[in-house]
Amino acid sequence: MKKFDSIQSYNSNTSSVVTIGTFDGVHIGHRKIIDNLTEQAAATGLNSVILTFFPHPRMVLQKDVSIKLLNTIKERTDILSETGLDHLIVHPFTKDFSRLTAIEFVRDVLVNQLKTKKIIIGYDHRFGRNRTADINDLIEFGKTFDFEVEQISAEALNDVAISSTKIRNALHNDGDVAKANSYLGYEYTIEGTVIVGKGLGRTIQFPTANIAVKESYKLIPKDGVYLVSATLNSEKVYGMTNIGQNPTVSDEDTKKIETYFFDFDADLYGKEIELHFLKRLRNEVKFESVAALKEQLTKDKLQSLDLIKAYHNA
Incomplete structure (x- = not known):
């Protein structure tokens, strides 16, 4: 073409x-x-x-x-x-x-x-x-x-x-990426540059890549936690993406897109990443403590790993 x-x-x-x-x-x-x-x-x-x-x-x-x-x-x-x-x-x-x-x-x-x-x-x-x-x-x-x-x-x-x-309603109103994907015929994606964050995730063993999307007109799914995949260093890697204000550890109103990748620990700062959204896991929640947040993230990871197994066995 x-x-x-x-x-x-x-x-x-x-x-x-x-x-x-x-x-x-x-x-x-x-x-x-x-x-x-x-x-x-x-x-x-x-x-x-x-x-x-x-x-x-x-x-x-x-x-x-x-x-x-x-x-x-x-x-x-x-x-x-x-x-x-x-x-x-x-x-x-x-x-x-x-x-x-x-x-x-x-x-x-x-x-x-x-x-x-x-x-x-x-x-x-x-x-x-x-x-x-x-x-x-x-x-x-x-x-x-x-x-x-x-x-x-x-x-x-x-x-x-x-x-x-x-598709727009599913993504914007419900965060239902599975439904959106069924109408698209492919996985909904967001592409952006990894920027320097506050590094708070690393202190609780969940380091995240903070992704900045350049195009202001690009539709971002509803705030929440999602199972995603990306190709990093020529390898398909899964992870969890949080979209929102991260209220447990931040009082800022700025929407962030933060992704924790499973079994991946290379430096991604400045790199372009394309996230593929697979499934919505839950709403974004303000937890009573950082310890409670870490406990929930551990549950999210276990749920994600089970879903990944199901995808591979389907």
């Missing part, structure tokens, strides 16, 4: 089958649309192209800084690269771009730049300045500019919308 950072940088002499969307999460509902796209492109000898945007339009037009996404652009790109897609265009979404009229978007982007022969799009898709054009307008443009329009059914779109909503 080739990735392009703008519509203008895309260059191919081959015509294309195109779909447009955010594809946040690239979950099992999205996969059906992408599979359809790649299969049709392969059958007709055309390029399969996804046009997506960043920042999210709501971040630009509504100044919605509270919006949380399931994937960073890097994560979304990595996942899409495994789908058989030929080309991914991540176009910068700006106010100027949003002011393109429907005819300008179709003529200049879809036809002249992407050489679209077929577009697969939702029946409720709207486009052009102030989103005034709809699927019927697109079909008429197709007749003028000689491209076909395939509508994604309401049922299929509902599957996509419901899956996205369910």
Whole structure:
């Protein structure tokens, strides 16, 4: 798969089958649309192209800084690269771009730049300045500019919308990563840099890697304790991640992501780590003492080791 950072940088002499969307999460509902796209492109000898945007339009037009996404652009790109897609265009979404009229978007982007022969799009898709054009307008443009329009059914779109909503709710409201993973078709991940913490975990034999996530828009699961895995020094390692304020030993309000890895004691400071979330163990709790916290962490570890055995025996 080739990735392009703008519509203008895309260059191919081959015509294309195109779909447009955010594809946040690239979950099992999205996969059906992408599979359809790649299969049709392969059958007709055309390029399969996804046009997506960043920042999210709501971040630009509504100044919605509270919006949380399931994937960073890097994560979304990595996942899409495994789908058989030929080309991914991540176009910068700006106010100027949003002011393109429907005819300008179709003529200049879809036809002249992407050489679209077929577009697969939702029946409720709207486009052009102030989103005034709809699927019927697109079909008429197709007749003028000689491209076909395939509508994604309401049922299929509902599957996509419901899956996205369910995934976000499962992670944000419940911390139910197992349910989220079932809709994603893969393990939910968080990637960040290991930073220096206070070192309190080491004093109770549970040293943690404190992970800072750069992207403020990345959805972080609900506060609590989770079973996770990561690849460290080319080896798969399991551990427990606490998301929250760590109230037993800290009075700070800052949310932290702290991971204790089992049977691993190398220096990780400054390294990039990708955490895979497997199961929620419990809520974050303020214990009466550090000794009580250590006792609970020991129980959490035993529970985690049992779960890991179950995963390997499944």
